[in-house]
Amino acid sequence: MSQEQPNNPLHGLTLEKILLRLQEHYGWDGLHAEVQINCFRKDPSIKSSLKFLRRTQWARDKVEALYISTFCS
Template identity: 60%
Template sequence: MSDQPNNPLHGVKLEQIVTELQAHYGWEYMGYQINIRCFTHNPSVKSSLKFLRRTPWARTRVEKMYLEMLSKRR
């Protein structure tokens, strides 16, 4: 039984979030929306994960972008 039944991020790995956003929007749009170097200069999932794991404000913005993408898909 899940402790967070209404949390759409529960059980979703950061790598999955970045990969899905990149596939849906592409690095250029992601870098435009959230101006961080790991999206604008030689972007990769690996570099993005490294940065986002140690930068809470950026991770929060990426998670928000992911939730907005999910709500638009519905």
């Protein structure tokens, strides 16, 4: 069963885990520089960023692409 998505680097990762790892790696200022989303610049927090990213697919796609390019290549 664990081989259902062998080519998906995000398989098994929650959005929260992705965001936490990116925030630890880049910091909020670095995240905003890489992905220009206001939730990373204006009073950033994990909770508010998750809320925005769960509602906004284009922003989530950019964050997931940054995770892949940073940690999976």
